[in-house]
Amino acid sequence: MRAVTLDGFGGPEVLTVGRVERPEPLPTEVLVRVHAAGVNPVDWKTRAGQGMAGLQKLPLILGWDVSGVVEEVGFGVTTLAPGDEVYAMPWFPRPAGGYAEYVTAPSRQFARKPASLGHVEAAALPLAALTAWQALVDTAGVTAGQRVLVHAAAGGVGHLAVQFAKHLGAEVIATARASRHAWLRELGADETIDYTARRFEEATGPVDVVLDLVGGTDGTDVRSVSVTRPGGLVVAVPGGVSDALAGAASAAGVRASAFLVEPDAAALTTIAGLVAAGAVRVEVERALPLEQAAEAHRQGESNRTRGKLVLEVTPH
Template identity: 60%
Template structure:
């Protein structure tokens, strides 16, 4: 006979935990103590958590960018329901459906049944969107929004080149740029061109058969999600005074080359922002933003989700289903 827990006993939950650096096999489903919301925090019952490249890179190196080391739980994107609120919270109440990218780049521990988050790192889930698709938006959507809107200030009539246009960030960036009235050019394999046209791309370059640096000219904004030689080769596509926003970080960013080409260039890192999340929500609810989900795995199969993600062959996002709904 099992003895029932006392009222003050810690409550438990399931989470994906890794205790060392390594491949997907280090991700294990473990029973751990459920977090308790502190002052100005909410406790979220997680329904879905998206998988992002930063997750498998963190897993492989065994530490977060800020230095946190194992054991830990990866994952930043989340959609769920507020279970409880800590002292001082006024934005949400228990029962509210929310989504977001809390604490980035610090650990959010989203591959779990519950997490705590600052309320201003979350927004109300878009009406009519299920948790699976809502969880796929925050990190990629905020990255695209902060690059194109906050950094590049894309305006109607401008020409925008988006590399890896069918990727997690790219397919949302295509739609965000189009919603701003831009002429959108994307690089992607030919098999994905019809889909990208449906999402609003005006012109597409098959990177396997065409050299984008020769095919594209007079661009106002480049969103570079690839890095390396793509960055320097993209300078030739920009008009003088144009801007390139790079997502992959580099210790040797080609600032001198950008200056010589008469363009602006820089690296940006996404950050939690409930105002931008609410702007993305408005686009979703207006039918101007659609998130693509390539595959859904149960929480226990997080390792399989990472294996798929690391192939680089997905279109859109991979999501872990934690609770139904």
């Protein structure tokens, strides 16, 4: 099968397209023919020797977001059958090999693809949507009437987090460049803050939950404490809770939590239902062929993407 591999960590140029052996499903696993693979910040960070690089072995096939069709099922699989359209974030943080024509993973890490979406849009969802959902629902327990601040709201995780928080009945404050504000308001943001023109802590009042998708850049994590009510929560997604954040949070009576997304087919099923109901939509800025994975990484690293980037895996 075709796959995008890297033999050593480095810049986008280390990504090469070649042929590797097709995986075979073990008992309880399914073989999925990949139609599209999402591209995420963890992908290019890992490629560069950061992110999840320490958990991987070279040579490596990157990619955790996939949407495709079940080709074969292993012994014992009862929930899926050949021909089923599925989407998933399998194995994370172990390697999943999503930048390829086929992947194998436990059947119960896959959910049925939202019927209203094509594979490109569906492949943009799993990692970003699960990050937003698990952070807001499972970690923060967001409830109606709370105020939720989402940093980097125009990105892959951020634009879904805005919609989930709104669905949960929260008042949503979103930080993003001014050019994204009208779009974010369409998605449900009640307030928008241009972080390039004004410090967010000067532009909004106290909040109950901060979903920090930026981290230590410009002190965003520590500065978020100053707008969080005592007893409130800062969910620190990139890099976890730094010593500086932990100290600031403790002094202010604010909770700070590290977070890492996990495979979660049940949540993906719920998310598919929200998509079907029209409560959530995913933004794909650009879909590129598998052979242009390096270009997708270059664009992603510019930090100017609205929503997601996706690789299309066409049969050869």
